Amino acid sequence: MxxxxxxxxxxxxxxxxxxxxxxxxxxxxxxxxxxxxxxxxxxxxxxxxxxxxxxxxxxxxxxxxxxxxxxxxxxxxxxxxxxxxxxxxxxxxxxxxxxxxxxxRLPLPPVKDVVSTARRVLAPEVPGDHGDVESAAHHTSPPRRILILEDLVDHANVGSIYRCAAALGVDAIILSPRCADPLYRRAVKVSMGAVFALPYARMTNWHDDLGIIRDAGFKLLALTPDQSAVPMDGVEMTDRVALMLGSEGDGLSSHWLDEADERVRIPMSPTALANGVDSLNVVAAAAIACYSLMRS
Amino acid sequence: MxxxxxxxxxxxxxxxxxxxxxxxxxxxxxxxxxxxxxxxxxxxxxxxxxxxxxxxxxxxxxxxxxxxxxxxxxxxxxxxxxxxxxxxxxxxxxxxxxxxxxxxRLPLPPVKDVVSTARRVLAPEVPGDHGDVESAAHHTSPPRRILILEDLVDHANVGSIYRCAAALGVDAIILSPRCADPLYRRAVKVSMGAVFALPYARMTNWHDDLGIIRDAGFKLLALTPDQSAVPMDGVEMTDRVALMLGSEGDGLSSHWLDEADERVRIPMSPTALANGVDSLNVVAAAAIACYSLMRS
CATH class of the missing domain: 3.30.1330.30 (Ribosomal protein L30/S12)
Structure with a gap:
């Protein structure tokens, strides 16, 4: 009614x-x-x-x-x-x-809960809507691939990254204390609702929370445009991998880079570097990184 | 002065x-x-x-x-x-x-010129600015990897795709007759100037121009979210490959899909499909596709 x-x-x-x-x-x-x-x-x-x-x-x-x-x-x-x-x-x-x-807004779980048991949200029961593959969502298993976002400011970028992460099989997202809100209207819209499909948590203290993630067995990778870092596809992937992504302008802060187990990059074309095109925007970088994580 | x-x-x-x-x-x-x-x-x-x-x-x-x-x-x-x-x-x-x-605005070359001899634009001669790799830009060779954009409407998306394409080593871009203008202010800005680094042309007749590209020896791949298409990394890559990308809402039109030599997709996570997250936005898809093309 x-x-x-x-x-x-x-x-x-x-x-x-x-x-x-x-x-x-x-x-x-x-x-x-x-x-x-x-x-x-x-x-x-x-x-x-x-x-x-x-x-x-x-x-x-x-x-x-x-x-x-x-x-x-x-x-x-x-x-x-x-x-x-x-x-x-x-x-x-x-x-x-x-x-x-x-x-x-539902209360967000603490970081330690999300990294130990990320639980998939079930699809709404809509007749005929992907009913054939729905059973794939009925599982609860510990996350293997997570993203950590440091201080992104643009809601559309946050929404796009949730959409990529969900589509490509990332299990959960952890937000820095100051990262833009994924439930802001524009983020929700750009994500096409993927913000409801992925478990996530917000850090209260970034340093302690990175420690919790590391203690849960995650290898911390820092994505950087620095061409001296290891190419994404040359990284030794362990069972659990957390990829850290930095803000739109400056990328990850030096404090966060220092906490990484390894710094990784997306290889750029030499001609592009010669032409001064030396980086990707954060959504493109996240998309490629998620794709790469999924295949490892 | x-x-x-x-x-x-x-x-x-x-x-x-x-x-x-x-x-x-x-x-x-x-x-x-x-x-x-x-x-x-x-x-x-x-x-x-x-x-x-x-x-x-x-x-x-x-x-x-x-x-x-x-x-x-x-x-x-x-x-x-x-x-x-x-x-x-x-x-x-x-x-x-x-x-x-x-x-x-400089006159755009015809499609046939761009697909036969895409020429790299040189970096401006700025002392100390990537001088060590500048020599990489001093070559003129026929293009091996190109993108073809059908009717994108969003200038920011066009700019982002140029930036990705340039950064990841795509050699040229061909625009459909109605595709949004890469020299519109916002496209130029979002591309960070990559619209000046990549050779491109605009089709006058999409059907004839796809024929010209095919006759130049390019295999035409159509990117689609259709999960029955071949996964991007399972495609047999030939020496020359042109990847067609469709508009934001509907993807490639059926007319264009019919012209493709092969339909390709970016593999999605089964859980995402179950949750109804069944596609990427066009920039994320383009980024992954360019990354995949570059490595082939």
Whole structure:
């Protein structure tokens, strides 16, 4: 039974969760204070609800009620229905995909739990949707391949890296204390919902937490553009490998590089180096690194 | 001798090249009509001028005169010097890197020339800047690995793919008739100037031009998320390989897929497929594909 509530006033206090979605600073404090995050678009909303995030409310144009009917049926929260211009006035930009959901953030597990038993989130039970391979998700095994992200600032990059990591078989992600939030709307959207599919944790103290990861048996690799490092495909891969990726501009800090068991690089073309093209962006580097990790 | 011209009025007609840089439609017609493109930021301006693009003018805050002094010395065009708020009023957004250049678009070679003799652009002669490997760039040899982009719409994606392709040793890029412009400001910026380092051409008729590429001895691979395609690392690589990449949403069109000699895929994790994470974004896919091509 869908609990539809028509709304016409952008200043309606019941829509406060959806205020100014592109104002990063406002959103940070609002989402932290209320423990919420926003999912945008049918596919992402479906994934967010399907992976067990309690719904605070939804906000959408009438045309989205039908495509989301099966999901909304199980939701015990108000579905605010408004015209596009009302949604735009609240959100502060034209929400092309027209449907928004406000969901409850679940508590993140500590780093030590994620590195000892990363558990796969199950696919939502959607008839006909990959039913043939669904059984592959029914396992709980310790992670073998993880990524550690140091201080990435761009939400789209974080979202893209989650999508790559999930698609290519990385088991979990560990975030540095200051790394950008994967549940920020844009990260969630760019990840296509992969932020719900991968177990992850946030470090409280990077040095101690790297120690915990090492003590769990992980070899710590640091990805660097430094051409004196070992090429990715020349690294001796152990049973458990954690790959550290640095921020967009400067890469890993020297403190983190010093903690690595080995520094690795993606080999560049000599002609590119001659032309001054000497690095990849962090998403491209992460994609290649994940691909390489998966094949080892 | 730098030809400095102080400007204070955002409506000054001499600044028309820099009008509303984020207005894609306006820029398309303005840049086509005048045969110009915009480079933003010190590094990219340096590359654009160093690769032989004639300068129409530059526009920058005074603080950028010193870092760019060596480049400006050889420029026979006006350097408009303005306060940040004037630059912002013209460009329509805060230009954080503060320096802009308007440059002349060089005529693109026909597809048949690029696939027969892709010529490396030389690095600008900057003392101490990769001088030790510069000799690697001094060669002219027929291309062995090329990318063909069908109808990408996002300029940042096009720029990122140029950066990957250049860094990983792809020899040239061929664009479909409707593929987004690599010389659009944001593409140039995201590519970090790699759009100047790679030879490229734009198709006039995609079907005939794919024929020209095939006749030049290239095996045409189509990258697809279709899991029934051959895994990238299981493909028999010939001396000359052209990899076709499709647009962000739908991938390659069926017409293009039908022209391929072989359909290839990047293997996904079974767990990811079970969770509905069944594809990579186009930049991540391109990065892995280029990495894979380079190693073959």
């Amino acid at each position: 869908v609990h539809q509530v028509p709304v016409t006033d952008p200043a309606d206090p019941r829509l406060a969760d959806y205020t100014r979605l592109r104002d990063v600073n406002l959103r940070k404090s609002l989402e932290a204070e209320h423990g919420l995050f926003i999912a945008e678009g049918e596919k992402v909303i479906r994934r967010a609800i399907g992976t067990g995030h309690p719904v605070r409310s939804l906000l959408m144009a009438r045309r989205w009620l039908a495509p989301l009917a099966d999901v909304l049926d199980g939701v015990d929260a108000p579905v605010y229905v408004a015209d596009d211009d009302v949604v735009e006035a609240v959100a502060g930009f034209p929400v092309h995909r027209g449907a928004l959901a406000s969901l409850v | 730098v030809h400095q011209v102080p400007v204070t009025d955002p409506a000054d007609p001499r600044l028309a090249d820099y009008t509303r840089l984020r207005d894609v439609n306006l820029r398309k017609s303005l840049e086509a009509e005048h045969g110009l493109f915009i480079a933003e930021g010190e590094k990219v301006i340096r590359r654009a001028i160093g690769t032989g693009h004639p300068v129409r003018s530059l526009l920058m805050a005074r603080r950028w005169l010193a870092p760019l002094a060596d480049v400006l010395d050889g420029v026979d065009a006006p350097v408009y010097v303005a306060d940040d708020d004037v630059v912002e009023a013209v460009a329509g957004f805060p230009v954080h890197r503060g320096a802009l250049a308007s440059l002349v």
